[in-house]
Amino acid sequence: MELRQLTAVVAVSETGSVTAAARRLHVVQPAVTRQIRTLEEELGAPLFHRTNQGMVPTEAGEVLLEHARRALHELDLVRTEIRPGPREVSGVVRLGLLESTVDLLAPHLVRGLAELHPGVELRLMSGYSGHLQRWLDDGDVDLSLLYDLAATPSLSVTPLAEENLWLVAPPEAGLSPERPLPWAQAWRHPLVLPVAGHGLRVLIDRARPDDGTGPTVVTEVNAMRIQKALVEAGQGWTVLPAAGVAPDIAAGTLSGAPLTGPEVSRSVVLGLPLGRRVPPAVRAVAAHVADVARELVASGAWPGASAGARDTC
Secondary structure, three states, X not given: OOHHHHHHHHHHHHHOOHHHHXXXXXXXXXXXXXXXXXHHHHHOOOOEEEEOXXXXXXXXXXXXXXXXXXHHHHHHHHHHHHOOOOOOOOEEEEEEEEHHHHHHHHHHHHHHHHHHOOOEEEEEEXXXXXXXXXXXXXXXXXXXXXEOOOOEOOEEEEEEEEEEEEEEEOHHHOOXXXXXXXXXXXXXXXXXXXXXXXXXXXXXXXXXXXXOOOOEEEEEEOOHHHHHHHHHOOOOEEEEEHHHHHHHHHHOOOEEEEEEOOOOEEEEEEEEEOOOOOOHHHHHHHHHHHHHHHHHHHHOOOOOEEEOOOOOO
């Protein structure tokens, strides 16, 4: 198995065709075809389905792609750290962002990093905290924002912010950020909630009253955008961190209010894996993320958030 074969597999998967992959790699089309065929013969399994819509990875191809991307990323890190050049931080850094923070943080992070460290190539991946933690454990991201996690033998965390939760409803409900509502108000409405076991769902269930009453769940989802779309369509109300709905409330497509009685919040932390070397580029991005997050909290630009502890665990 050769690097050029792995590079060819990834290129074909990302472009959907041998022709486009060859163009990207600056080689002739038969060379890419030969590399794929040789690898399939070595592995004893087809790597792509040839369809009218293009080259689609088979199950075996998906397995290979997962490992190939990781191996090629590690080699990119080696090249950027060892290659002689200006004494500036450089390299590829994969940062995981919580889905609810993407709109708030991504523009600031990309713009600021381009000014501070132009040699760093930032790759952003978003998801729920559970997905991000798994990607961090598996080495698919270099560092990630996470919810409600403390340091462990395999993970160091830097607290960034404490987020309050908001009740979110269609605009005609008239909820207002200036008028907090008790959790009891949430239980009076059908709710669209994250699937059971999700971090946000755990917090919502924790707010249930002791008398056993609780939410009437009409739909469980695994994506914030689906939560918001269903609420906007009048299918129920939901609970989300303020940062995830502030733009929608400002645009008038949703309404929302902070929840109180009981007070329920969650900690946003930055996680870095322990037990493996952290390249300078990853350390630079980690410092930048912490600075940006704390500046947004301090300025009030992060809705519903207060400062997290400044200690790194």
